[in-house]
Amino acid sequence: MNSSLKSSISRVGIIVIAAVMVEVISIIQYQRLRGLMEEEMSGRSHMAFAALADRIQYTLDKTELTMQENMWNVMRSMAHPDSVFSALAHLVDDNPDVVGGCLAFSPYYYPSKGRLFEPYVCKGPDGSLEVKQLAGPDHDYTQNEEYQWVLNHKEPNWTDPYSFESDTLTYATYSYPLMDTKGRILAICGLDIDLSWLGNLLNTRQPFASTFSFLLTPEGDFVTGPPESRTPRAEVELAVAIANGLLPASEHPDLLMRKTALHKDPYWQVVQVYKASEVFEKMKRMRHQQMLLILLGLAILAFMIHRYARNEQKLQKASEEQARISGELSVARRIQEEMLPKSFPADIYGSLEPAREVGGDLYDFYQRDGKLFFCIGDVSGKGVPSAMLMSVIHSLFRVLSQKTEDPSRILKVLNQELCRGNDSNMFVTFFAGCLDLYTGKLHYANAGHDKPYLLGDAPTQLAAKSNLPLGVFPDTEFEPQECTLSPGAMLFLYTDGLTEAKNSRREAFGRLRVQQVLTDCLANSRMTPESMVHSISDAAHRFAEDAPQSDDLTMLLIRYLPGELFKQQITLVNERSEVEKLGAFVKDFCSSLELDRKSSAHLRLALEEAVVNVINYAYPKGEKGSIDIYADSNRKEVRFTIVDSGVPFDPTAAISADTTLDAQNRPIGGLGILLTRKLADSVSYCRKGDKNVLTITKSIQ
Amino acid sequence: MTTTIQETDERFIAVLSGELDTAAAEQTSQALQPLLDSKGKEIVLDCTDLEYISSSGLRVLLSILKQAKSVGSRVVLKNVNEVIRDVLDISGFISIFEME
Numbered sequence: 001m002n003s004s005l006k007s008s009i010s011r012v013g014i015i016v017i018a019a020v021m022v023e024v025i026s027i028i029q030y031q032r033l034r035g036l037m038e039e040e041m042s043g044r045s046h047m048a049f050a051a052l053a054d055r056i057q058y059t060l061d062k063t064e065l066t067m068q069e070n071m072w073n074v075m076r077s078m079a080h081p082d083s084v085f086s087a088l089a090h091l092v093d094d095n096p097d098v099v100g101g102c103l104a105f106s107p108y109y110y111p112s113k114g115r116l117f118e119p120y121v122c123k124g125p126d127g128s129l130e131v132k133q134l135a136g137p138d139h140d141y142t143q144n145e146e147y148q149w150v151l152n153h154k155e156p157n158w159t160d161p162y163s164f165e166s167d168t169l170t171y172a173t174y175s176y177p178l179m180d181t182k183g184r185i186l187a188i189c190g191l192d193i194d195l196s197w198l199g200n201l202l203n204t205r206q207p208f209a210s211t212f213s214f215l216l217t218p219e220g221d222f223v224t225g226p227p228e229s230r231t232p233r234a235e236v237e238l239a240v241a242i243a244n245g246l247l248p249a250s251e252h253p254d255l256l257m258r259k260t261a262l263h264k265d266p267y268w269q270v271v272q273v274y275k276a277s278e279v280f281e282k283m284k285r286m287r288h289q290q291m292l293l294i295l296l297g298l299a300i301l302a303f304m305i306h307r308y309a310r311n312e313q314k315l316q317k318a319s320e321e322q323a324r325i326s327g328e329l330s331v332a333r334r335i336q337e338e339m340l341p342k343s344f345p346a347d348i349y350g351s352l353e354p355a356r357e358v359g360g361d362l363y364d365f366y367q368r369d370g371k372l373f374f375c376i377g378d379v380s381g382k383g384v385p386s387a388m389l390m391s392v393i394h395s396l397f398r399v400l401s402q403k404t405e406d407p408s409r410i411l412k413v414l415n416q417e418l419c420r421g422n423d424s425n426m427f428v429t430f431f432a433g434c435l436d437l438y439t440g441k442l443h444y445a446n447a448g449h450d451k452p453y454l455l456g457d458a459p460t461q462l463a464a465k466s467n468l469p470l471g472v473f474p475d476t477e478f479e480p481q482e483c484t485l486s487p488g489a490m491l492f493l494y495t496d497g498l499t500e501a502k503n504s505r506r507e508a509f510g511r512l513r514v515q516q517v518l519t520d521c522l523a524n525s526r527m528t529p530e531s532m533v534h535s536i537s538d539a540a541h542r543f544a545e546d547a548p549q550s551d552d553l554t555m556l557l558i559r560y561l562p563g564e565l566f567k568q569q570i571t572l573v574n575e576r577s578e579v580e581k582l583g584a585f586v587k588d589f590c591s592s593l594e595l596d597r598k599s600s601a602h603l604r605l606a607l608e609e610a611v612v613n614v615i616n617y618a619y620p621k622g623e624k625g626s627i628d629i630y631a632d633s634n635r636k637e638v639r640f641t642i643v644d645s646g647v648p649f650d651p652t653a654a655i656s657a658d659t660t661l662d663a664q665n666r667p668i669g670g671l672g673i674l675l676t677r678k679l680a681d682s683v684s685y686c687r688k689g690d691k692n693v694l695t696i697t698k699s700i701q
Numbered sequence: 702m703t704t705t706i707q708e709t710d711e712r713f714i715a716v717l718s719g720e721l722d723t724a725a726a727e728q729t730s731q732a733l734q735p736l737l738d739s740k741g742k743e744i745v746l747d748c749t750d751l752e753y754i755s756s757s758g759l760r761v762l763l764s765i766l767k768q769a770k771s772v773g774s775r776v777v778l779k780n781v782n783e784v785i786r787d788v789l790d791i792s793g794f795i796s797i798f799e800m801e
Contacts, residue, residue, distance in 0.1 A: 577724050583720065583722055583753075601752075605788065608722060608723060609756055612723045660796075671760070675756055675791060678791045
């Protein structure tokens, strides 16, 4: 399993856990809210109930008061049975809550009325009073429990509420004993009150449409409840049955009930019924909506995390890649730095500061045959592509300059090589020179590069032709040019990174400032090439301030300081006898240099072998020819240059004798060039025009 | 360049003095002609006064050595100076000549 799959699984896991936690928290919150809501509802119903209890009490008290207020009038009316009716009617009419009133006389109270007499007045629906006599053979009130209770206890009493089949109303009756002064019960007065309004009142302010309340007696008998228009009768009956424990509540989990009891007579209970589904529906819906929102949020969060992680991964990959590339670039930079000359003789100093890790500038110099070969170049563009081309040019310069001393020739071949398959159209400005350290003669050629400065008494630009850069047209000719440096003169080469160094105001350092710095340097006689290059670089950096370096900055400064020079020249003809003159010539030159005998002999032998080679082979047999020999020295090195006009012949290409063979197998020839090579430091051949030029150098320090 | 040859019963002693350069090689070669018929005698080349030798001179010495070897004689170089020793060394001749 790869790590990205693992991490995405773990991310999904975290999201799932978060979702579960949110769900749990939501459930807990829901339960708490539900509890709070129930508490709130209970509080509310308590308040409602307290008001209700007051109303009941008030109604009952008022009924009792009505009874007391009218008792005297009723008692007085009892003198005549007929006047009882009007007293009763007055009593009933006195209290709007009272719907009926009766007087149940003790048996034979009015002998004329027989054993039982019970006058009754009730209110019709329109408020008119109806008068009846209730007692009869089928209605013996003395058997009535209530009657007997009051008879026995001799104190008033409320009946439990009751109702009739004939109507849906609920009644309660207040029974009051009427006694004579001796405490004998004369009659019991009953006042009926209608309690149906209680049910209505109870249900007028329910918090939910399905919520209803009803009254139960302490024994569980139904007193009054919601009007049928509000709640179906069957539903109320079901609730009553559950409240009385006749049906298990667990079978009806949706029905929630709360019982509260009146804390004084008649001790009725109020049962409030509500449906969980309705009460908590809104909360549930809210919870679900909330959950949905949270889950949606989590999903978005998961998506974002996923995207973020993916981007992070991409970033990490990119930064790893970046690190790899920059690692490789730093290696490339090191390789490039190592290609440049590492150690500088006292009179040469170069510096290359790439704008990026690797640069497209180059410079090079090296010494061969008493001549300093040098170049400076700037590949178009920057960075890796330029650096690669720069390496190619650098190598080609090294190889080509071994074969020729003519910079224009080097440029020509370089140009042809660069034009071959140059599909990316890169080009290179290039300047190459060859300075003869014994004569100060400078051969040079330019390919579109900035003209170097010649520093004599003042900085002047070298009169170099511009020409096209390398890599543009394969048949470009680069004109060979030359001049002679006087001892102490300097040559300052640079790339446009110097003149075009910009400051933050986009101003370029420019040639004038370069000239000024060069002039300042010349004024200080103690300046060396190294310190001059540093002060020019410092000046450019000071000028650019904090602006980023936009181009590679390369400089090369060469001072021509030949010191004390020794020169001799001799011309010989191509005859062996001339060797004697040659010997004398060398000995003479060596003694002017105060060389010891051994060094002198070595030099003489090296030169003699080379010259004999020319005498033997340069000209066809019998043809006369001359051989010019130049000896140069600066006390550090001796250079012999042998020039003849014979057929092209490169003695350095000839095979040297095998020095390991025994006497019998030793060939007679091939020894000469071997001795020259072994005794000299370098032997090099080149064909200049129609002349063979062989140069032999040897250090004499 | 001067060359003298003394013949005793056992050996030829050739005294080489001067500079054996290319110009002198032919003449020296002529002068040393008797050594090419050494009759089995040992050849001693006295180099005490030989100051210089070039490859042509070495060739002269080589031809004497080849001739002597073919008849079973030895060639001994005597009192070789430093300069000449260097040349013999570089050319590898030091391994084929006997030095004294």
